[in-house]
Amino acid sequence: MESAQDRVRAAYRRIAEVDRPEVWIALRAEEEVRTEAAAVDERRAAGEALPLAGRLLAVKGNIDVAGLETTAGCPSYAYAPGQDAPAVRALRAAGAIVLGSTNMDQFATGLVGTRSPYGAVRNAVTPERVSGGSSSGSAVAVALGLVDVALGTDTAGSGRVPAAFNGIVGVKPTRGLVSTRGVVPACVSLDCVSVFARTLPEARRAMALLASCEAPPRRPGPWRVAVAARAQLGEMDAGWAAAYEAAADRLAAAGAELRTLDLTPFTRAAALLYEGAFVAERWSAVGEFIEAHRDAPDLDPTVAAIITAARDLPAHRLFTDQRRLAALRTEAMARLGDADALLLPTAPGHPTLAEVAADPLGANARLGRFTNSANLLDLCAVAVPAGTVEGRPFGVMLLGPAHTDDRIADVAALLEPPLRVAVVGAHLSGQPLNHQLVALGARLTATTTTAPAYRLYALDTEPAKPGLVRTEKGGAAVEAEVWELPAAGLGTLTAALPRPMALGSVELSDGTSCPGFLCEPSALDSAEDITAYGGWRAYLADRSGA
Template sequence: MISSVERVRAAYARIAQVDRPEVWIGLRPQEDVEADAASVDARAASGERLPLAGTVFAVKGNIDVAGLPTTAGCPSYAYRPEADAPVVARLRAAGAVVLGTTNLDQFATGLVGTRSPYGAVRNALDPAYVSGGSSSGSAVAVALGIADFALGTDTAGSGRVPAAFNGIVGLKPTRGLVPVEGVVPACASLDCVTVFARTLPEAERALALMAAPSGRELPALEQRRPGPWRIAVPRPERLGELEEGWAEAFGSAAARLAEAGAELLEVDPTPFIEAAAMLYEGAFVAERYTAVGTFVDGHAGSADLDPTVAGIISRARDVPAHRFYADLERLSALRTRALTALGDTDALLLPTTPGHPTLADVEADPLGANARLGRFTNSTNLFDLAAVAVPAGEVNGLPFGVMVIGQAFTDERLVRIAGLLAAPPVRLVVVGAHLSGQPLNGQLLSLGGRLVRTTTTASAYRLYALETVPPKPGLVRAEEGGAAIEAEVWQLPPEGLGALVAALPRPMALGSVELADGSFVTGFLCEPAALDGAREITSYGGWRAALPSLAALPSPAALPSLVRTEGPGLSPPRT
């Protein structure tokens, strides 16, 4: 496994590479984070069990991190907590290291990621598009390969919409499963702390470590009858207006579940959609005034109050009590209709959003664009349900995501069902410029890569120094004269490996590499013809050991970035 210090250095190198300052509100100094990482490495070396050692995470700016101001996206609101929120403390105790606090839609009010005096957080894949909110910075930090996972919150969908727009996973647990102490509330009765990660297993592991015995009484869930997963799926025409290509992408996701053995049952989504509109248009928005309304009123006209957010919260002050009770009654009726429609199905499949707006779209219609994004997410917490958001393909070159939604305390079941949509990660052996700390390692991180282990090849390989920029070694299998060569095994999403292969320059090639334990894993090899005149460095036992004897590496700033390489499967960033 990669050491915590090495992972921190890779994270800060990636921060410099991507140049997205709007992601952060409180990025900690690298030397402080390295000091925390060194402490984790020392604890691990002493034998302490640290399941998250070697990982770094980011925290939404409305969750307390000791030593950093909690701003909730509003500088004048900031306070400096003396202790971590319980969720942060538990992750740190498990060996994860905090990079800093991230940007958000102010007071967690929004699904767009643009309502912040710290700047609009741009989409990780196309900066012309929104990142999604309110947990915008956390999602983008994960999608860009800076953080291994990140914390968000979800009241209306903020732990799911940013996941969908940035091609990552978002887990919204059952309310009460994860403590919300140390979190600035949006609507305290609905708020959940959520997890973003690039894969389901990473997200599930972090969530399990944050969870605690719930103070809620466990419901008497009926024992599911034997058989395949039963998934409720609306017909696309019942979902309302969707962007071009989204109905087809949703149909493809449903078809993949069927191909994986699930039984699909048609459902009417009307009660879910009608309840979603109530979150902001009904009386429930009054709880946002309860949370921060006095502060907003006392700072009316302040330059650091987002005008859209301030307007929503201030207007909520005047919601009459009789409307609240009328809405409670209506919500109860809608929830009964919704759960009756689901029957004994295991989960409901929905698109995460009906479309993906640009920054310009949101600027032109801030309230309307935001309202459309909550069409499928807003009802989840109102109905006291759990949800998992996962990538489900692309539309017009941008990620398309879906949600698997189910009853409270069926979180584990939902992860298993969502896993049917996620292709299993692949493994890749690297021996040269893609090793941790080497000039091309950022390519692996940007594609969602994660170091699995450090090992060596079988004693059947020879290593050569190639004349390339940046310098790379060529690994070839040899009938004689071979040796064990230092290697790292990385895990990548399938699409990440595909992008890497599409941009792979000659004479590099992918092939099957035998490791010291006798297993065979896909890895970087070299075309034999490129070895003519190349210097053999097998005796050094690896690329790192050979480097001092070779010419100095060029500056990383002069190196091509994989995420900016054009070619099959890759596109330059849109401007």
């Protein structure tokens, strides 16, 4: 197993190689980080359970990390925290190692990643385009392979838009599920700590360590997924509506039931975030600082203008907008009905740096069309890659009611490229354990045989199942089914495999190989060799007839 120290060395080589200084606000000295990594290696060697041992972590610049200044993207605002924010502390306790704090749209006000005196964070794939904000540096650090996991925040979409633009996963939990103590607020009532990772299982593993309460029991699919009609998506970049529909088709192919939803209450709620009085909460967070430092050269003019304008909003507008939002929330939940999730594009398009510079407010407002409503409506969300358009990442997000975080992640897993698994026994169609495959969204793609290199044995188990073993001599072809299922589903199956079963590579009759269920040779001492039957079902039929 690669040591944490080796992973740190490789990370700093990678940081030098990509040469993206705008990603970081503060990068820790390599020697200091290697010392911390050595301590993680010692803890692991002593037998301590560390689920994130040696995983490298970046932290958005508005989240406290002991030993680093918290700037929120504004050097003159900086302060030295006395301790890690709870979210940082939880991941460090699990073995994660912080490399540094990352660049961001100042005071978490923006979805573009350009509103920072530390420089505009360029996209990881197409540097002439924006990275997305406000958690720009965190997303790009993950996308470029500098870290494994990164923390961001999400008030209007800052944990999702950067994920979509950089081809990674972004998880925005239910409000309150992850502590926001030690986070410079944008809108206290709406803020969430978000997680970025390159894969959905990695993001979910980190989020599980951050959650303040246990998730409700998970249920298997099939899933009911609401989708928007193309006419309600509004103007989108060329090819993006078709890419969204293709993602919906993949969910349907994986067994999800699609239903069209009226998006109106969601888009109307989204407009309230900046056009209504809720923006006044940004003034209550940092408005007095901006007012006192309005001539400071490190204040981003766009951010300062947005927050300053909120100062004079009359109180009655807030109460009016709260009533409007309550009505929209009721309508939105009614539209969602009993659907498990709502599938939407994460953003309607991906602007260039030049386009944002030419119209900073308009470009930013467009990017929040689908994301702005989530926290106002108390939804959880996960943003995942869904292919490319003209060579650039395209992403979608799944949204669900509060505390359905695991459910929407299970639905999102259906969009991952499926994996194949070969089964020869109790997981075959019609057999007692086949329901496990079906519940994980698997579908049968072929009935075939293995290569003529295996022996099949009847094991003494409950329920009855066979054991497949590869042999150098005397092998035969054995009936097999090949199923496709999400990567996370295969992981679930593997984790639940009882001994003596094990996951290994199974060679099929066409010469290809895929994961399949094999058996440990030690279990065969008292097992019956049933290879001559050609397969498990033939053996069961013969035994039933006898």
